[in-house]
Amino acid sequence: MLHARLRKSFAPKPDSAGFTLDLEFSATAGVTVLFGPSGAGKTLVLDSIAGFVQPDEGRILLDDDILYDAAAGVHLPPQKRNCGYVFQNYALFPHMTLRENLAFAAERRPRLERHRRVNDMVEKFRLTEAAGRRPHEVSGGQRQRCCIARALIGEPKLLLLDEPATGLDAVLRAEFYEALRQVRSDFATPMLLVTHDLTECFELGEEMLILHAGRIVQKGTPRSVLDEPANLEVARLLGAFNLLEGEIRTLDPGRNTSRVQVGEFELEGPYFPGHLKGDRVTLCVRPEQLKVGARNGKPGPNQIPAALLRAVERPHGMRLEFSGGGIASTMRVTVSRTEYESQKDNREWVIHFPSDGLRVL
């Protein structure tokens, strides 16, 4: 188990704004995902844990080992930290065969064990055929498996992965997730994965930490984070919501209802604890929670008439973009292809908002 408390500041320079990393978290068995936009400090966290960067303050504890403790003046060199690191470009030594890469890493094991461990890894990660070749002579999938195997061969107490799937095509990506799931079931090593891809969080993550501007802004399972983003910032970072400006008109805790003015229309939602009548809020609703239909005269409750701007084909269904109802932002709705085919001749549209699925931030 990893526990880290880190603080590191970079003074502003003429060509860059200042930056402060300030966070505390734990990671246990399974995959913990560090999710955030570029420049949030994700890689800095990994590099601090691996020992490539020295934080200004804090403490890093891995099982019973103190890797870093500012107060006690402890800063172990990377060699002594026993953290596997899967680099973004894999960093397999280009002048060695895959087997030699593994053997290089196995040298921290007792001499008699090395050969067997290398063979075990070659077999486990299906590298038998490629083991005698150099990194540039093997496939991308073999390279990534070799990199994971090399990181694991020294039996690290933690595996750090720095955006390992970035820039991979869909096939390689799927292979990579498969390899990591295998690692999760075969090794007890906790994994800390850095990514800016929400799908990846769902593929692998049990626990998700959302990082923004050097701070953790929310923790939880990917599902819980997506269902209940803690604040507007998180919702924006996840990029998976319609965010509509509105104002709370009524709040009724007894009947668990509320009414929110959005554009020219009022929508009914559940009671929003912690908000007051007249609050300016942002309505947060996912595109797949919305439904569309043909407009028949006056719009019903929780319906907003809108004009279809665009229909975009997606791998799974269609994304429809609407404007209207006096609402400033574009509203996105996800529907299945068949649903769209049956409705595409609508002359006028309405968007149905679910009354129980509304959230305000």
Next chain:
Amino acid sequence: MAIDWFPLWLSLRVAVISTVLAFAGGLWIAYLLANRQFRGKDVLDAAVTLPLVLPPTVLGYYLLVLLGRASPLGKLWETIFGAPLVFTWKAAVVAALLHALPLLVKSARAALESVDRSYERAARNLGASEWKLFWRVTLPLAWRSIFAATALAFARALGDFGVTLMVAGNIPGRTQTVAVAIYDAVESGNGAVARTLVLVVSVVALILLTLANRLSPSRV
């Protein structure tokens, strides 16, 4: 016409020994410059480069002062080996070393620094000591450039004239290197000897430089 080939063999011997010494010392200095932060680093860098720009007479003068029979270093040498250093072929080795070292340090440093840092991070992360990292990762990845630099240093060591003349002198059969012998031959109007030696030296240098170019990792 009988040509005395001794100067050529002497020059080769001097160049080989000084290149070996320059390789060992130069690689170490290059490693320090490429990897370590210490006070006076830029001064060391400049000092190593100095022989490339100073006139040979200045260098020769320094060496005479530093290694002459009256100097502490010269006396130390004399007590250990029983004979003075200056005006022997060993002094020519020092002179050649002075020219080979800057070339080697400059190129080796650039070569070491051009190795992608992520390989070094990976090696450290995998528990490799700095020693293992250098010999097993950095050097193998940079060896082509370093070998090319060594060939260049060897060619330069082969051709030194001014400093050699000042500290080793021009004693035929003892300290007369090929560059000095050519000067001697021209001065005494011995055109045939001069022509032959010039040709041999040029061909050797051409071969070495071609080799160095082939080794430079600039191939596409």
